[in-house]
Amino acid sequence: MLLTSQTIAADNDRWYSDEQVKLGKELFRQNCAACHGQEAEATPNWKQTDANGNYPPPPLNGSAHAWHHDLNLLRRTVREGGAKLGGQMPGFEGRLNAAQIDSVIAFFQSKWPDDIYQRWAGRFETSDLPSLNDIVVAANRPLTNLLRQRIGDAKIDNVAQTSIEDVWQVQIGNRYIYLLDDGKHALMGDLVNLESGRNITERSRRIAAVAAIAEFSDEDLVIFAARGESKATLNVFTDTSCPFCQKLHGEIEKLQEAGITVRYLPYARGGSSGPGYQQLKSVWCAGDRNQAMTDAKNQRFDSLPAGDCAAAAMIDRGYRTGNKIGISGTPALIKSNGEKIEGYRPYQELIPQLLQ
Ligand code: HEC
Missing domain, CATH: 3.10.450.70 (Disulphide bond isomerase, DsbC/G, N-terminal)
Structure with a gap:
């Protein structure tokens, strides 16, 4: 028997057998490929609705979000289709039996790269969640x-x-x-x-x-990189005028030494009328933002520039993003898996929590 990477994966650690994939391929070609593509690759532009507000068939090959759904939900989607939700996908109840439905799922899952499959199987227990959009139904249904x-x-x-x-x-x-x-x-x-x-x-x-x-690039932020190998990343919404943000910043070297990269996003408490708003703008306009952040956190402002450069727009952006994800105070710590830690934590407590 010819061993491909897929058969090895199937033999090793996937829930389905090679037989199921083979049968599923036939059934997929007959029932699904017209919409989802021969290799489950259509439609690449799946986030774009058409003129009627309908979503096109999404790729099932691991590149879209089918892997956000557990096996039962995948089975149900194939059985019932999207009609109940006002979607376009037909249901296959009565046309495919349970074993056949499992086979088509096995077929398109055989297209999933190993890391995607592992994330699906581990059901988000890994620390690197993707930045995917979980759109299933248009809101105007x-x-x-x-x-x-x-x-x-x-x-x-x-x-x-x-x-x-x-x-x-x-x-x-x-x-x-x-x-x-x-x-x-x-x-x-x-x-x-x-x-x-x-x-x-x-x-x-x-x-x-x-x-x-994920909408912010490193250049948008003020980053205190881990010393040596980076073992974890912590995103911190910060305000230079907030006492507990200052306290956390006083311990930043401990975090860096432990292999933690701290990415600062601005969040001026009280928005544009808050005490930190202008300070943060000055930090973001400084030539050396890291030094400026440290200065401002120590309430030393004499060497900070005016906050009137283009990068100062980040202060409003950070505020909007913080509000969008439900931040109400600072510091707000977001782990790389999206878990939120509200408020200051001493480094002795924080480091083990981030490295676990
Ligand atoms: C007539 C076109 C059409 C056919 C045929 C079709 N689908 Fe779909 N499918 C869609 C559309 C469109 C969606 C997006 C949701 C909706 O509009 O119902 C979808 C969504 C899905 C989803 C959810 C994906 C996600 O990311 O949430 C799965 C799983 C799926 N289809 C599997 C199948 C399988 C397996 C078959 C064959 C047995 C099949 N589809 C046949 C059009 C189709």
């Missing part, structure tokens, strides 16, 4: 009619199917609510899977935080 009437023009950012039958998660800014009963009822609170112990709402918050922070 009948499902959200009543909700939209109730909350006025508040912007619904995302509507996603959960792994629970007929329960949909709606994201409104940094809040998540759940629609039940075809959108007649809304439940506000965290959804927890008691079998796995995972908080599904928290997972969504973390994905959103990681995605929001």
Whole structure:
């Protein structure tokens, strides 16, 4: 037998067998390929809705977000399609039996690179969450009619199917609510899977935080790099006028020595009228931002430039991003998996928490 990387993976540590992949390939070509492509690669531009607000068939080869869904949700999507959600995908209930559905899933999962498969199998226990968009349904669907009437023009950012039958998660800014009963009822609170112990709402918050922070490049920020090998990254929303931010900054070398890279994002408490707003602008306009950050944290302002350069726009951007992910005070610490730690932590406590 010819050993390809796929058969090795299948033999080693994937849930399906080579037989299932082979059968699934046939079934996929007959039932799915017209929309999702022969190799499950269509449509590359899957985040773009058409003129009617419909999403195209997303790639199932690991490049889109099919891997955000557990096996049961994947099975259900194939069985029921998207019609219930106002989507375009037909359901295959009655056309494919359970074993056949598992085979088509095995086929498209065989296209997933190993790191994606491992993340799916580990269900987000790894620390590097992706910055993917969990769009499943457009927000203007009948499902959200009543909700939209109730909350006025508040912007619904995302509507996603959960792994629970007929329960949909709606994201409104940094809040998540759940629609039940075809959108007649809304439940506000965290959804927890008691079998796995995972908080599904928290997972969504973390994905959103990681995605929001990923919009900033290193050049946008003030970075205190790890000494030697970087073992962990900590994003810190900071305000130079905040006493606990100053205290944290006083310990920054301890973090760097422990292999932690600290990425500072600006968050002026109180926005443009807050005490740190102008200070942060000056820091971002300085030639040596790291030195300027340290000076400002020590409330030494004599060598800081005026905050009137182009980079000063970052202060408003940081504030908007912080609000978008639900930050209300500083310092706000965001781990690389999107987990939020509110407020100051002494380095003795923080370092083990970041390196675990
Ligand atoms: C007529 C076109 C069409 C066919 C045929 C089709 N799909 Fe889809 N599929 C879609 C569209 C469009 C979506 C996006 C959601 C929606 O609009 O319902 C989708 C979504 C999905 C998703 C969810 C992906 C995600 O990222 O959330 C999976 C899984 C899926 N399809 C699997 C299949 C499988 C397996 C088959 C064959 C058995 C199949 N589809 C056949 C159009 C199709």
